[in-house]
Amino acid sequence: MIPNTTGERVDDALATTGEHSLSTTAERKAIVEAPGEAPTKDWVIVTRGLKREYDMGGEIVRALRGVDLVIRRNEYVAIMGPSGSGKSTLMNLIGCLDTPNEGEYWLNGTLVSQMSDDALARVRNKEIGFVFQTFNLLPRATALHNVELPLVYAGVSADERKRRAREALDRVQLSDRMDHRPNELSGGQRQRVAIARALVNNPSILLADEPTGNLDSQTSEEIMKVFAGLASQGQTVIMVTHEPDIAAHARRVVVLRDGLIASDDRRAAFAARMGL
């Protein structure tokens, strides 16, 4: 029994934070060491030796140099690292916006690392809910329409779209701001619209890229609460950030350095190491 910073016993903390559902290092290792094998549905994200290189005017930049990342369903993981560590590259790969030069990426039991552009678009639409630092809402569309957008591309009928978009906005407590445009909303509200948009398709993972980067600390806390709430409801959340105190909201923290995973800890261990 290791006492945590608040003096509570870890057992109690586990019970409330859901850390008991975290995968263990041994489990993860077993999956990584079976290349080419399709993981079971329980493992949402499995990457084996993921490499990504960029040609920057003749100079080869090796952004990822063999990343083995395994994330089980319902985990709340932060990916941390200083700039240049390759975390944006990893996020783009996890988000199916990009494909690796080498290595496997299994998303929800499907090998997506070699898919075509349009197949990836379909995967993004179905499996991934993006939350961006700059919110990335369509400026001229209302909150409701912004949330509807993924459903438009999923081919959902207009009535069904409206109904589900309303539901999603309800989940982030924005039902009363449905007909407002992004410029009529505060930063926190905008990010909540973005979260609603990310959730509307019931994605396998919620992928957030510096979700609090453009928000003040109070609003950041608010958004972190939304994430924690979603995680406790069973949503797999992956958050990319460079701020340790934001990363510490996740139950598991993966630290990248120079294109490799430097550490992969539970929150408590990470917090202890960072002195939070």
Place this chain on the structure above:
Amino acid sequence: MPFFEAIRLALSQIRVQKLKSFFTLLGVVIGVMFLIAVVSIVEGMSRYVEEDFAAKIIGKNTFSFRRRPDINVGNVSDETWREYSRRPRIYEADVAIARGALPPGTVSAVENTTFAYANSQYGRPRQVQVIATEPDYFRIKSYNLTNGRLFSPQEAQLGTPVVVIGTEVASHFFRGLDPIGRELRIGGNTFTVIGLLEKQGNVFGFSLDRMVIGPYKSTLSRVTNPRGDIDALVVQAPTREMIGDAMESVREVMRGFRRLPPARPDNFALETSDAALSFFDELKGKLILFGTALPAIGLVVGAMVIMNIMLVAVAERTREIGIRKALGAKRRDILSQFLVESATLSVCGAAIGIGLGIALAKVVAAVSPLPASVAPWSIALALLVGAGVGIVAGMYPASRAARLDPITALRQE
């Protein structure tokens, strides 16, 4: 993405940038406007020629047997003209032979016509078109009366000096009076007005209401043809198909009657409205060609402007494209979004152009003798052309948008 969704999006895009959209569309608007105006005017002219000109001047399903063609289109050489002059005139004997050969069901009437001065006690002398003919002439030309009566077979037979007059003749010589029963003097003879024709309007500025029609056997023929010859025998067949047969019969008996050896060409003319109509068809083809070539240049310029604006739109909205792609838009979705947008833009321009074109055609019709008739097919065509221009112009910008890399697009400020 559903089609209507894309159109709605495109319209909202246009609404946001009204002025820019308007200038973008100027080329297409002007192009389509002139296209519609030209087609309407040419179409109006040709309908006019086919319906009014052919029916009123020549008559429906009608041909005339005459010395030389009455309607000469294009250039008639001196040589031809001399040949016409050498032809024998047509007299009653020829007409009797020709009539004898007509198939049953045809209707015919001799027609002698000239321009002569008429006068009455109520109006100054004035030139009118004088026609001396037979009762069936009214049937052939579909001339109806608004007042009075036609001359009877007896009057025709006896040559009673009675006339049926056109509305302009009535209003000039009998201003404010009922012309029926009043006297009109033509060429020194007095005629009694017995009927008033309904208004015929004019063909290319030539009034059809300035005529006086009387029995062929009356003294009116002295005015028209002092020599005693006949200008034409007008024959109406019951159907269009029978015109040819009737003409061949007349040709055959006339060649026999005039003892023309096989090698000699006809020394008479059998004239239908086809000659005039084929000339107008040719003219119409040329007018449409030249009339649409110029607006087409406008459309090309319009397409280039739209392409330019769409390229700007793609550049401005790179981030939006990135967002859409991140949320699951496929290449095809982005491509169709921008194609629909440029097509919608262009169709809006075409719609404005159609409105202005119709207005322009109406203005031209009002201030000039050129008639105008808006053909429904030209509106459909203009809309199609508008959509086509938009799609062609949008192809390159849209494919550029569709090929954008989502990561780069999202990074765009």
